[in-house]
Amino acid sequence: MVAMTATEWITQRETHIAVVLLVGDRAYKLKKPVDMGFLDFSTRAKRLAACRREVELNRRLPPDVYLGVADVLGPDGEPCDHLVVMRRMPDKRRLSALVRAGEPLTDTIRQLARLIAAFHSNARTDAEVSVDGGRDAIQARWRASFDQVRATAHQLVGADEIAEVEQLAMEFLAGRESLFESRIEGKRIVDGHGDLLADDIFCLHDGPRVLDCLEFDDHLRWLDGLDDAAFLAMDLERLGAPLLADQFLRDYLEFAGDRAPMSLINHYLAYRAFVRVKVACLRRDQGDDTAATQAREYAEIAGRHLRAGRVRMILVGGLPGTGKSTVATKLANALGAVPLSTDRIRKEINGLSAMDSSATGYQQGIYTPEHTERTYAELRHRAEMLLAQGESVVLDASWTCATNRVLAAQVARRTHSQLVEIRCDAPASLAAKRIQTRAANASDADPRTAAHMATDADAWPNAVALDTTKTIGETVADALTALG
Numbered sequence: 311m312v313a314m315t316a317t318e319w320i321t322q323r324e325t326h327i328a329v330v331l332l333v334g335d336r337a338y339k340l341k342k343p344v345d346m347g348f349l350d351f352s353t354r355a356k357r358l359a360a361c362r363r364e365v366e367l368n369r370r371l372p373p374d375v376y377l378g379v380a381d382v383l384g385p386d387g388e389p390c391d392h393l394v395v396m397r398r399m400p401d402k403r404r405l406s407a408l409v410r411a412g413e414p415l416t417d418t419i420r421q422l423a424r425l426i427a428a429f430h431s432n433a434r435t436d437a438e439v440s441v442d443g444g445r446d447a448i449q450a451r452w453r454a455s456f457d458q459v460r461a462t463a464h465q466l467v468g469a470d471e472i473a474e475v476e477q478l479a480m481e482f483l484a485g486r487e488s489l490f491e492s493r494i495e496g497k498r499i500v501d502g503h504g505d506l507l508a509d510d511i512f513c514l515h516d517g518p519r520v521l522d523c524l525e526f527d528d529h530l531r532w533l534d535g536l537d538d539a540a541f542l543a544m545d546l547e548r549l550g551a552p553l554l555a556d557q558f559l560r561d562y563l564e565f566a567g568d569r570a571p572m573s574l575i576n577h578y579l580a581y582r583a584f585v586r587v588k589v590a591c592l593r594r595d596q597g598d599d600t601a602a603t604q605a606r607e608y609a610e611i612a613g614r615h616l617r618a619g620r621v622r623m624i625l626v627g628g629l630p631g632t633g634k635s636t637v638a639t640k641l642a643n644a645l646g647a648v649p650l651s652t653d654r655i656r657k658e659i660n661g662l663s664a665m666d667s668s669a670t671g672y673q674q675g676i677y678t679p680e681h682t683e684r685t686y687a688e689l690r691h692r693a694e695m696l697l698a699q700g701e702s703v704v705l706d707a708s709w710t711c712a713t714n715r716v717l718a719a720q721v722a723r724r725t726h727s728q729l730v731e732i733r734c735d736a737p738a739s740l741a742a743k744r745i746q747t748r749a750a751n752a753s754d755a756d757p758r759t760a761a762h763m764a765t766d767a768d769a770w771p772n773a774v775a776l777d778t779t780k781t782i783g784e785t786v787a788d789a790l791t792a793l794g
Contacts, residue, residue, distance in 0.1 A: 311573050326593045327351065332398055338380070339364075339394040346592065347458065349526040358392045364525040365394060366562065371429055372519040373505070375399070397508065397510040399519060406508035409549045414689055415513075415590055419554055422511065422518050423561035426503075426542075429520075430535035430566060430766045433500035443499030443530035445490035449483045450583070451530075452476075454582055459591035466594060466605040471613060474583060478616035482577050485726030488698040498568065502538035504531035508545045529784065536563075540578035547579075548586075548611060571700035578618025582614035583750040589745050620645065621794070622702040623693060625720045627709030627770070628734030630755035631741025631748075631761055633778035633785065638706035645793075647702035650692055653753045656685040672762040677754075686714045690721050697725040709733070710767035730793055733773035738764070740779065 323330045327349065331338040332440060341360055345352040351360060361379045368376045377395045384390035400426050401407065405422075408415060456463075458475055463472045493499065503680065504524030512519045524531045528739050539562045546555035562568075590605035624647065626638040637672060642649035654664045660676045662668060675681075686707070693703045709715055715731065722729035736744075742757040755763075774792040 311726040313491075319622065320472055326589065326596055326598075330658060331393075332783060335398050336377075339396070340382070340391065348454070348530070351524045351526075354389075354391060360526055361392045361394045364523075367523050367525050367531075368521060370426075371523070372521060375519055375521060384773065385539040396521075398699075399521070400514075403512045404509060404511070405513055405518075406545075406549060408513060409508060409546065409551045409554065416557065417555060418518070419558050420512050420561045422513075422520075422542075423539075423558050424537055424565050425518060425520070425533075426506070426649065427562055427565035428656070428710070430502060430538065431501045433535075435497050435500045439501055439532040439549055440494045440497075442501040442529050443490065443494055443537075445487045447529075449480070452483070452581065452584070453458055454481050455588045459588045461593055462591040463587060463605065463609070466591060466602045467609040471609055475580070475609065475612050475616060478620065479577070479580065479584075481726050482573065482619065482621065482700075485698060486574075486700055491702045492699065493536075493570075493574075493672045498534050499532065500535050500538075501528075501543075502531055502533050502535060504533065504538065506538060506542040506548060507547070508542065512544075533691070534578070535566060536568060536574065536794055537581065539566075540575065541582040542584075544579045544586075544611060545589065546584040548583075548607060552751045555716040573619040573621050573700040573702065576615040580612040580615035580619065584635060587612065593773075606672045620702075621697055621700055621727045622727070622730060623697060623718065623725075624702070624704045624730045625709050625715065625718060625773075626706050626732050626734065626789075627773070628736075628776075628778075629708065629710070629741060629767070630753060631742070631744040631757075632734040632736045633666045633782070634708075634734040635706050635751065635753065636782060637732075637776065637778065637789060638704050640782060640787050642704040644786060644790060645702060645704070647704045648691055648696050649704045649706060649739070650696075652685050652689055652705075652707040653751070655688050655692075656681065659684065659688055665751075669756070682711075686717070690718060693718075694721045694725060697721070697727045702727075707771075709770070710763055712768035712770070715770070715772075731770070731773040732776050732789055732792060733770050734776050734778045734788050736778045 319334060320331045323702060327342055327344060329340045329342065333338065341351045341357045343352055351357045365379055367374045375395065375397050380393045380395050381389040382391040412505065437526065444587060460472065505522060506520070509523040510520065514600040539559060543555040543559045546558060587605050590601040590608060593601035594605065624641065626634050626641065627636040637650055656676055657664055657666060657668065673679060689705060689707065693705060696703050705718065719729055741760060745755065745757055745760065776785060776789055
């Protein structure tokens with residue numbers, strides 16, 4: 311055992327729900343007699359049950375740390391309270407301490423991601439557990455958090471900031487029921503840890519020890535494995551280690567075999583940040599003045615991830631030769647969105663490969679109004695399925711018909727997705743030159759087709775006009791700016 315000073319030999323730490331006594335090589339946790347609504351330790355019987363449950367649940371991850379439950383005896387020799395007894399972990403090996411010290415942690419983070427993914431793969435998952443990973447359950451948790459601390463959060467963070475977090479969280483959930491159903495079907499909802507924080511993880515020479523899972527409410531521990539992992543990623547970000555946070559999530563998803571959309575990842579990061587906003591507000595209500603700064607920090611993280619995780623339907627249109635397909639492809643790559651193209655869909659549904667030529671006169675062959683209507687209908691159908699699964703989409707089409715844009719907007723509303731409309735513009739002479747010199751692609755349009763389309767095009771007042779005479783890098787940068 312490492313030598314300790316007298317102060318280090320016996321010391322005390324306190325949270326909003328417990329007092330931890332550190333004595334030699336042991337740690338003793340005493341639960342406070344509090345009732346916070348979401349947890350109730352108000353009676354000795356409830357605290358005893360919580361202590362026993364804490365030991366039982368935490369032994370799933372570090373079986374050698376949680377030693378048991380001890381009684382606290384009163385003057386009459388009878389139990390008056392109870393303690394969770396643990397091996398004392400070295401403070402210097404806390405993950406949070408190592409992060410703050412700038413220690414190289416790439417291998418440690420990967421090892422931790424493997425451990426958590428393996429823990430989730432062996433965790434309980436069944437119909438009872440899975441209900442708590444559904445869309446309605448997540449929505450209820452968000453709303454409960456807002457309701458519990460709204461007044462304090464408005465005071466510490468600001469009413470506008472909290473309103474934005476609430477609006478964005480509810481917007482995402484409203485349109486993503488099928489995404490959460492697919493997570494349940496994929497058995498992603500597990501009896502997890504529920505409170506993964508860097509302060510409670512110790513990186514020892516023989517592997518990490520993950521302590522202090524959430525024991526007071528099973529329903530808060532029954533969650534998507536990604537939700538569980540996001541808590542630690544969010545905490546690493548809050549500690550000023552965003553690269554480690556990104557690595558942990560990438561490694562976790564790899565080991566878990568999980569292909570979750572970025573929107574869901576961002577949503578869970580935001581949710582976990584707001585859980586800490588709630589904790590900070592509760593601590594402030596208990597008299598901890600330092601909690602105000604933490605509430606603001608966590609609220610900023612929540613808002614940032616909710617904005618990054620907005621599901622978007624982006625229409626990229628324009629006449630032939632304006633560069634819309636190139637812009638759409640580059641923009642989709644930059645955003646991690648799914649690109650969908652009417653040029654490709656039109657040929658696919660007509661049994662052709664993308665590179666097969668179907669050049670013909672204007673509105674003839676597979677370009678008649680009937681074929682075009684069918685093509686746009688299929689485009690909308692595919693987009694709606696992807697949006698409901700949390701995938702943003704970039705829709706590459708001319709969008710010269712106002713009716714098609716109206717129908718696309720209806721899809722965006724149904725899926726509660728952000729609609730962005732971009733029109734690529736270039737002089738007719740430059741567009742014609744591009745058409746004549748372009749490499750083989752899925753488009754069959756020629757300058758005559760472009761001229762006819764320009765004549766027939768409906769006005770598009772809602773679109774952001776994108777000047778494509780610039781370099782493609784500059785043009786895409788302008789498009790990203792337009793997205794906000």
